[in-house]
Amino acid sequence: MATEVVAATDHAGPHGASGATRAVGAGIPVEISEGVTRVLAPNPGILTGPGTNTYLIGREDVAVIDPGPADPGHIDALLGAVASLSGSLRWVLVTHTHPDHFPAAAALSARTGAETIGFGARDGFVPDRSVGDGFVLHVGGPGGAHLRALHTPGHSSNHLCFLLEDTGVLFSGDHIVDGSTVVIAPPDGDMASYLASLERLRGLHPPISAIAPGHGGVIDDPLARIDWYIAHRKEREAAILEAVARLAPAGSLDIVRAVYDREPESVYPLAACSVRAHLMKLSHEGAVRAVSSKTPQSAPAETPPGADDVVVVATSTYVGSSGETDDEWWELA
Numbered sequence: 001m002a003t004e005v006v007a008a009t010d011h012a013g014p015h016g017a018s019g020a021t022r023a024v025g026a027g028i029p030v031e032i033s034e035g036v037t038r039v040l041a042p043n044p045g046i047l048t049g050p051g052t053n054t055y056l057i058g059r060e061d062v063a064v065i066d067p068g069p070a071d072p073g074h075i076d077a078l079l080g081a082v083a084s085l086s087g088s089l090r091w092v093l094v095t096h097t098h099p100d101h102f103p104a105a106a107a108l109s110a111r112t113g114a115e116t117i118g119f120g121a122r123d124g125f126v127p128d129r130s131v132g133d134g135f136v137l138h139v140g141g142p143g144g145a146h147l148r149a150l151h152t153p154g155h156s157s158n159h160l161c162f163l164l165e166d167t168g169v170l171f172s173g174d175h176i177v178d179g180s181t182v183v184i185a186p187p188d189g190d191m192a193s194y195l196a197s198l199e200r201l202r203g204l205h206p207p208i209s210a211i212a213p214g215h216g217g218v219i220d221d222p223l224a225r226i227d228w229y230i231a232h233r234k235e236r237e238a239a240i241l242e243a244v245a246r247l248a249p250a251g252s253l254d255i256v257r258a259v260y261d262r263e264p265e266s267v268y269p270l271a272a273c274s275v276r277a278h279l280m281k282l283s284h285e286g287a288v289r290a291v292s293s294k295t296p297q298s299a300p301a302e303t304p305p306g307a308d309d310v311v312v313v314a315t316s317t318y319v320g321s322s323g324e325t326d327d328e329w330w331e332l333a
Contacts, residue, residue: 026051027077029084032218033169033210035059035145039081041068043100046270049179049215052100055171056081057147057164061140063091064114065147065162065171066214067104075107082112089114091137093147095173096159097123101214119151119158136165147171152201154194155182161201168209170201176225178216181232185273191281195233202226233278240278241287241332248331249291252276255330279330290328 026042037056044051052068062082068074082089089112094102097118102125105116109128117137118127133151138144146165153159155174162171174182175197184191201208202223211219219225236259243258244250250258252272260271282288 027073029056029077029081032212033167036164036169036212037081037085038212039074039077041074041100042071043069047183048100049177051215053212053214053216054078054104055212056085057145058087058139059085060087061090062087063093063137063139063147064089064108065093066095066101066173067092067108069100070103070107075104075111078104078108079111088112091139092116093137093160093162094118094125094127095161095171095175095214096156097125098156098174099123101173119160122158131160150201152197154190154197155184157188157190157193159197163204163208168206170208170211170222172211173214175201176211176219176229177213178211178219180216181229181274183270183273184277186277186280189273189277191233191274191277192284194277195230198226198230202230236274237278237282240275241282244279244288244330245332249329250331251329252279255279283333286333288330289333291331292329 026040028040030038030040032038035058039054039056040050041052041054052066054068054074055065056078057063057065062085064078067078079089089108092105092108092114094105094117096102102118102123105118105125105127108114109116115129116125116127117129117131118125119132120130121127131149133149135149137147137149139147144166148163148165150161150163151159152161152173152175159173159175161173161175163169164171170176175194176182182194183189184194208222211222211225213219239259240255243255247254247258252275253268256268256272256275259275260267263271279288279290283290
């Protein structure tokens with residue numbers, strides 16, 4: 001079994017904190033701490049980074065967190081890792097039902113009889129046991145371990161983090177990842193809930209000792225990373241408010257271009273999801289309001305020749321997860 005190599009970075013990087021660990025190849029079991037093994041799934045991509053991290057907890061009675069995609073090679077690698085521990089797979093826990101995290105649960109359960117555990121039935125995942133905030137799983141074997149579920153909505157409404165109470169390691173799923181921020185995509189993604197969940201994790205006592213994320217390396221400076229995540233979202237929100245004030249009435253594409261002006265256009269579709277989540281939060285707080293056309297409600301004006309064409313282009317660029325187009329324009333409330 002390979003051993004994790006910790007490589008401190010000499011700069012903050014895109015995630016705003018140092019101390020990330022070096023990734024290893026897919027399918028190779030890596031012991032990241034006593035009684036915790038990681039197996040990387042072979043699904044790298046723009047949303048998954050190097051791939052989805054699947055974690056094995058325990059040595060005799062073993063729990064898996066986020067089984068990942070239903071890739072036969074990945075499933076075989078997980079079962080091989082369990083066998084190398086001389087253990088039996090007893091539980092399969094799912095942080096949330098995005099397709100890079102849960103599909104292998106069914107195959108693992110069918111092959112081992114393991115109990116599947118998650119927030120509830122959704123997106124094709126039907127857990128044997130539905131759990132919520134405060135649920136504790138005792139993982140047996142020498143020394144034992146205790147995994148506590150923390151409901152952390154924001155990235156998705158059914159998101160759970162799992163805290164290894166014995167060591168303070170947080171298995172964060174997609175709530176916090178290494179190397180980037182997290183996309184918050186309405187309607188299921190909610191920015192206000194996301195920030196509240198971050199604040200909750202920041203205030204846990206005893207504090208989190210490390211974060212084992214759903215993507216990327218182990219984060220060994222967890223409080224600094226959470227602080228950076230919160231500060232980053234606040235900076236984005238301030239920039240969005242400034243863009244709305246300057247461009248009002250501002251379409252979604254206008255705001256994305258203004259806020260992400262230093263980023264390549266390839267990130268715009270994902271950025272638009274988080275921008276919309278911020279706008280919905282600000283609207284709920286009474287800071288901005290949606291208007292039905294490019295003409296602001298507060299200051300009616302004639303539409304310049306050709307402006308209708310601009311509106312059509314801007315509001316049809318991004319399509320939501322349910323297929324709807326974002327046809328709203330925004331101004332300060």
